[in-house]
Structure formats: structure tokens, C-alpha cells
Amino acid sequence: MEIKRIEKASLEIPTASTGDIAFLLIVFFMVTTVFRTETGLKVNLPSAERSKKLPNKGIAHIWIGEDAVISIDDNIIPVNYVGILQSRKVFENPVLITSIQADKNANYGVVNDVFDNLAENKVLRVSLATLKSD
Amino acid sequence: MRKQRRKETSAIPTASTGDIAFLLLVFFMTTTIFNNELGLQIVLPEKGETVKVKSSSIAHVYISREGVIKVEDIVTPLDQIEDKAIELLTQNGSIKADTNLIFSMKTSRFCKYGLMINTFDKLKKAFVQLNIPEKISLKPSPIEDEF
Numbered sequence: 001m002e003i004k005r006i007e008k009a010s011l012e013i014p015t016a017s018t019g020d021i022a023f024l025l026i027v028f029f030m031v032t033t034v035f036r037t038e039t040g041l042k043v044n045l046p047s048a049e050r051s052k053k054l055p056n057k058g059i060a061h062i063w064i065g066e067d068a069v070i071s072i073d074d075n076i077i078p079v080n081y082v083g084i085l086q087s088r089k090v091f092e093n094p095v096l097i098t099s100i101q102a103d104k105n106a107n108y109g110v111v112n113d114v115f116d117n118l119a120e121n122k123v124l125r126v127s128l129a130t131l132k133s134d
Numbered sequence: 135m136r137k138q139r140r141k142e143t144s145a146i147p148t149a150s151t152g153d154i155a156f157l158l159l160v161f162f163m164t165t166t167i168f169n170n171e172l173g174l175q176i177v178l179p180e181k182g183e184t185v186k187v188k189s190s191s192i193a194h195v196y197i198s199r200e201g202v203i204k205v206e207d208i209v210t211p212l213d214q215i216e217d218k219a220i221e222l223l224t225q226n227g228s229i230k231a232d233t234n235l236i237f238s239m240k241t242s243r244f245c246k247y248g249l250m251i252n253t254f255d256k257l258k259k260a261f262v263q264l265n266i267p268e269k270i271s272l273k274p275s276p277i278e279d280e281f
Contacts, residue, residue, distance in 0.1 A: 015149065015152060016148065018151075018152035018155075018156075019148065019151035019152040019154075019155050021152075022152055022155030022156045022158075022159050023155045025159050026155060026158050026159045026162060029159065029162040029163060029166055030162060032166070033162065033165075033166045046247065046248035046251040046252065047252075048174055048251055048252065048254075048255035049255055049259060050174060050255050050258040050259055050262060051172040051173055051174055051255075052172065052173065052174075052175060053170055053171070053172060054171040054172065054173055059171065064247075097175075099171060099173055102247050103247065104246065104247055104248025104251070105246055105247070105248060106246070106247045107243060107244055107245070107246070107247065108197075108241045108242065108243055108244075108245045108246070108247050108250045108274065109242075109243025109244065109274060110247075111247050111250075112241070112243065112272070112273075112274045115178055115272065118178060119178040119179060119180065119181050120181050122180065122181075123178070124177050124178045124179075124180060125177060126175075126176050126177070126178055127173030127174065127175050127176070128173055128174040128176065128251060128254075129171060129172065129173045130172055130173060130174055130251060130255075131172065132172055
């Protein structure tokens with residue numbers, strides 16, 4: 001009777017699938033990456049402690065610069081058109097949050113005019129963008 | 135004499151695909167910026183939606199053009215607003231906070247937005263500490279009201 005020889009175990013770790021795994025991860029990151037399309041205005045946001053994280057989707061921004069310039073979708077907009085523009089977006093997505101990115105050195109009056117105009121056009125879900133302070 | 139021809143391998147070497155893929159992966163990981171926007175959530179009152187409130191259940195907060203903050207007509211520095219608000223909310227000595235009290239913030243139109251946000255944040259903090267729903271109204275102060 002022939003004695004069967006014990007097969008020698010291969011010492012190498014199979015690497016054929018690492019490429020697949022890595023590509024899977026790449027596809028994931030590529031899909032989840034969101035590129036900023038709007039540049040907005042350069043603003044110094046105020047900081048607050050009670051600020052909350054906003055969802056990734058369903059946000060429309062309004063930029064209010066230090067010099068009372070209002071920008072939506074990279075266009076300079078007069079105050080009285082802000083509400084109409086935003087209400088159109090809210091009509092398409094009722095759970096849309098309007099994020100107001102106002103400069104901390106802007107006058108409160110300008111921001112308040114935006115509030116009033118939004119409220120007139122029934123845009124009521126608003127978030128005041130801030131930075132986190134400890 | 136016949137020369138023996140070496141057989142060419144027909145397989146493409148795949149040992150480096152993993153490396154290439156990981157290189158790309160690292161690139162995407164480092165360039166990805168996760169969108170983490172922060173903000174103070176508010177719900178604007180609908181136009182024409184006026185509610186009559188007893189004047190006793192309103193606490194007035196005024197912010198002047200120069201940035202002076204007055205809580206119930208007492209000048210209060212920014213870092214004391216939270217304590218002051220808690221004091222007002224628990225005024226009647228009860229452990230339970232007064233959930234009817236509304237803070238009415240009237241800010242000068244010429245005041246810096248940043249100061250208004252800081253004050254608003256402090257009031258919000260007071261409400262959160264007492265664990266009661268926030269009732270803060272934001273309004274501009276009429277120009278003749280400036281002090």
C-alpha cells in the first residue's frame with residue numbers, strides 16, 4: 001500500500017481578491033463624494049454652542065455678506081425676491097431647510113428682512129449657519 | 135540541433151491591481167470632504183399668525199445698536215444671559231420651569247448679526263438646560279425704541 005504524501009500547504013496569502021475589495025471601496029467613496037457646486041459668498045460665520053448638524057441633502061443656501069449682499073445659487077438677489085425663489089424650491093421639496101449663511105458683521109436688519117420675506121412666502125424651516133464653539 | 139522555444143505566458147500579471155486600486159482609494163479618501171454643516175434651527179412664524187399672549191409671560195431681551203443687551207430692562211453681559219434666563223424661567227421658586235414664558239428678542243437693525251446669534255444661542259442653552267421647549271421670538275426693535 002502506498003502511503004499518501006501529505007500535501008504541502010501553500011505559504012502564500014491569496015491576493016487575487018484584494019483588487020476587487022479595493023475597487024469596491026473606491027466605488028463607495030466615488031458615489032458618496034459630493035462636490036460643492038455653489039461657491040456662495042465669503043462669510044465669517046458666527047459661532048454658537050447649541051448648533052446642530054444639518055442633513056446632507058435637502059438644503060438650500062442663502063448667503064448674506066458683510067455688506068448686505070444676498071446671494072442665492074451664485075446670483076446676487078435683491079431682498080424682496082429671496083422668498084419667491086426659496087418658496088419655489090420648497091414647493092419641489094417640502095422638507096427643504098433654508099440655511100442662512102450670514103456674516104457675523106452683517107447688520108441684523110438685513111437678516112431680519114430676509115426672515116420676513118421668507119415668512120411671507122411660507123418658507124418657514126430655516127437654519128442659521130454657525131461654527132461650533134467648544 | 136533544435137532550439138526549444140520558450141512558451142510565453144498568456145496571463146496578465148494581476149499582482150499590482152490591488153496596489154493601484156488602493157492608491158486610488160487613498161486619493162479619494164483624502165480628497166473627500168464630508169458635508170457637515172452646522173446651524174441653529176428656527177421655525178419662522180407664518181405671516182398673519184398672531185397669538186395673543188399675556189404680557190406677564192413675556193421676557194423682553196433688547197439688543198441695542200451699540201451691542202448693549204438688556205434682559206427685562208437690566209443691562210446683562212453676554213456671559214450672564216444664560217443664568218439670567220434660567221432665573222427667569224424658574225422664577226416662581228418651583229422646581230418645574232415655567233413653560234409658558236416666551237423670550238422676545240428685539241434686536242436693533244444696526245446691531246451686528248453675530249451678537250444676536252450669540253445671545254440667541256445663550257437663551258437656547260438655558261431652555262435646553264431646563265429641558266423645556268424653546269420659545270424665543272425674534273424681532274427687530276422699532277427705530278424709535280432705540281435706547
